[in-house]
Amino acid sequence: MSAPDGAGDAGVEPSARGRAGPRAVPTVNIANVLTVSRLLLVPVFLLALFMDAGESTGWRLTATALFAIASITDQVDGWIARRYGLITDFGKLADPIADKALIGAALVGLSALGELPWWVTIVIGVRELGVTLLRFWVIRHGVIPASRGGKAKTVAQILAIVIYLLPLPGYLFVVGAVAMGIAVALTVVTGVDYVVRAIRLRARSLADRG
Numbered sequence: 001m002s003a004p005d006g007a008g009d010a011g012v013e014p015s016a017r018g019r020a021g022p023r024a025v026p027t028v029n030i031a032n033v034l035t036v037s038r039l040l041l042v043p044v045f046l047l048a049l050f051m052d053a054g055e056s057t058g059w060r061l062t063a064t065a066l067f068a069i070a071s072i073t074d075q076v077d078g079w080i081a082r083r084y085g086l087i088t089d090f091g092k093l094a095d096p097i098a099d100k101a102l103i104g105a106a107l108v109g110l111s112a113l114g115e116l117p118w119w120v121t122i123v124i125g126v127r128e129l130g131v132t133l134l135r136f137w138v139i140r141h142g143v144i145p146a147s148r149g150g151k152a153k154t155v156a157q158i159l160a161i162v163i164y165l166l167p168l169p170g171y172l173f174v175v176g177a178v179a180m181g182i183a184v185a186l187t188v189v190t191g192v193d194y195v196v197r198a199i200r201l202r203a204r205s206l207a208d209r210g
Ligand SMILES: O=P(O)(O)OC[C@H](O)CO
Pocket: 074, 095, 096, 099, 100, 131, 145, 146, 147, 149, 150, 151, 153, 154, 190
């Protein structure tokens, strides 16, 4: 993906700021490499999930572990980017996209295996795609980074998916259902919040331009 407004030549983003003041931050940095790695783990995770049509406990645990590892990189790349001043416009856009690809793959996989109702996957999918399109729609006016609510939503989705992925005994079904219910609620509420943020950002930018 090419860097959005404000990105200079050679993949350097002059608008990014480090702790020592304004400075160029290379787009190819450890935080963004982790983000892209998360994206590359998606097909590997899907392969493990569908191995033996989801019947093998070993493959199921492998899929769960891959999903968990990829999810942990989500927390780590954000922390590294903030701690070492490696925040770039590419990262702000690519990080949520990588999360959505991983989570979307897990939800579609679970629904295809008949373990999660399709409506859950569709509601979450529509919100995630909608927010991504929204981000590109207002990109001329600025980047909408992940909000606290958005991050909490992602954590809730990850926890719910891990519970669904784990080969747990049937009587624990209600734990997964409650966790997924919370995730869906946060997904919808934060989606509405992003729409409001996008409208405000666009209005402010247009007003600034006079
Ligand atoms: O709700 P979003 O689209 O901002 O996504 C949040 C990210 O997944 C947090 O890493």
